[in-house]
Amino acid sequence: MLVSGASFAGLATAYWLNRLGYSVTIVETANELRRGGTPVDIEGETIDILTRMGLVDAVHAKALPPRGFEFKDADDAALGSIGSGADPAANERYEIHRDDLLDILFDTLSDQIDVLFSQSIDQLDEGSDLVSVTFNNGDRRDYALVFGCDGNRSNTRKLAFGDGDQFTYFMGGYFFLKVVPQIGLLPANKSQVFSVPGRMAMLNGYDDRTDIGFGFRTDGEIDYDYRDRAQQRRLIHDHFHALGWKVPAMLACADGDDDFYFDRLNQIRMPCWLRGRVALVGDAGYCVSPLAGFGGSMAIIGAGRLADALERHPGDYAAAFRQYEVGLRPFVEEVQERAATTGLAMMLPADEIELAERDRRLATGEIDF
Ligand SMILES: Cc1cc2nc3c(=O)[nH]c(=O)nc-3n(C[C@H](O)[C@H](O)[C@H](O)COP(=O)(O)OP(=O)(O)OC[C@H]3O[C@@H](n4cnc5c(N)ncnc54)[C@H](O)[C@@H]3O)c2cc1C
Incomplete structure (x- = not known):
């Protein structure tokens, strides 16, 4: 199995594929994990999935204190606020540094899979049983399935589905x-x-x-x-x-x-996240935008749902892919719609x-x- 991208979607997908017994390679274009950025929200189904991955305690141990959210006028007077001051231990929603979550995911699987940094996919040729993959260093290898977890400007999406921008909202x-x-x-x-x-x-x-x-x-x-x-x-x-x-x-x-x-x-809005033996996970297939405050969680949920589907349909990747897409799509569309309406109007009137x-x-x- 080949996974393109070593961030939340890619590492979580690789984790589950490895746990299901598949041999996994990740290809990542950067020369190490891509660090930086604002903290990631952990909430709802993400917590269930991290629990099933055995990682929830490690993640919770790094939880940041709850953060109140205020809207200000030009004189710095408060217009109103959202968010609670609740105890993070009792709260079903918390944040963690982006880099801490990457490290937790990476450390749990890096000695069990192959990770190829500074490489990416140049070409995908799908046969009846395998996908033949040409890498940017000229190497060529065959994989049973390929997972595009390479973010908002996904290379896998472009190669398998055509010009990336046709799916950009x-x-x-x-x-x-x-x-x-x-x-x-x-x-x-x-x-x-x-x-x-x-x-x-x-x-x-x-x-x-x-x-x-x-x-x-x-x-x-x-x-x-x-x-x-x-x-x-x-x-x-x-x-x-x-x-x-x-x-x-x-x-x-x-x-x-x-x-x-x-x-x-x-946002990335596609009619289908699947093409033959290629499936997209996370921002690559359904970026919800920073306004949703949910990109990292959505990537982990996507990987978890994909794993459930593969486990439910052993030996039938097509049925598993269909279950993944049909099951997750309503939730993705709800989150995208909320970000594009309420989120945008709240943050950027x-x-x-x-x-x-x-x-x-x-x-x-x-x-x-
Ligand atoms: C460095 C960084 C900082 C970020 N900061 C913020 C932020 O401050 N606020 C915010 O709202 N969102 C931010 N994001 C986006 C947010 O992290 C994502 O919405 C969320 O993590 C979804 O995860 P993902 O794994 O689907 O995609 P991403 O986290 O975007 O990860 C995609 C991964 O694929 C890799 N990749 C890209 N192209 C290729 C290729 N051709 N071949 C192989 N690998 C490839 C990337 O290097 C990256 O590691 C950031 C993303 C990155 C990578």
Whole structure:
């Protein structure tokens, strides 16, 4: 079995395939696990799956304290808040550093599978019994099944299903996130959001770190070079230089170095995540967007559901794949719909009317986000 991508979807899929007795290889384009980024939410079915993986205690031991979420106006007055101050031990929802979760998953299986870093798939040729895979170093090997777990801009999706962008649902904006050391811009274990029409600035304070986040709406996709980090920083300055609140200090932090996350706000919406002996898991097949706050959990749920289906249909991968897709799709669509409607309107109101409506709902406490 071949898995492309060594992040949450890929590592969790590899874990289950290995446990079901298959021989597994992961191919990862980076030269090590790709680290960084904001903490990952662990909740609901993810907790059940991590329990079945025997990892829930290790994950829980690294849980971050609960974080309150406040919406602020330009004078730093609170408009309203969401999130509880509950004890994480009693709470069925908590966060963990992205890197801690990667390490926990990787450490549990790295000596039981082959992991090929700095490699990716160049070509997939499906025969009746096997998929013949050509790697970027020219090697060629046959696999019974191939799992595309290679994220929002999935290479496997492109190779097996055609041009990646036909499945991209652009949500009308861009998102920047940089993690910096604690810089005293907000109290511990708080998130704060400041919005004006079409733009939002966000701070997350946790542990010894602060996330500097910016989101902005655009009419269509903008033309930028994803390798040109200076250009991406300029885009943030262009959209935010005139704003008050804590934005000037945040912009100064954003300028530090090139280690940040910048991407369009998008979802992956496909009519089917399966093609022959190839299946997609996580962001590759059904990215829910950062606005859902659920990408890591969804990847782990996807891998768990796939494993259940393979276990239920031994020797019949086609039936297993169908069960995986039919069972998971309604949940994916519900999460995507919520992110594209309530999530977007809450975090990044498009205009004065949407902003006023959000603030009214915050003031009255009628938020179901
Ligand atoms: C470094 C990083 C930082 C992130 N930070 C944030 C954040 O701050 N906020 C947020 O909301 N979301 C962030 N995300 C996205 C979020 O982690 C995902 O939504 C979620 O983890 C879904 O997991 P996934 O495994 O499906 O995809 P991802 O976590 O995106 O993992 C995909 C993996 O596939 C690998 N890959 C890509 N192309 C190839 C290829 N051609 N061949 C082999 N491997 C390939 C990547 O290197 C990566 O390891 C980040 C993702 C990454 C990789």
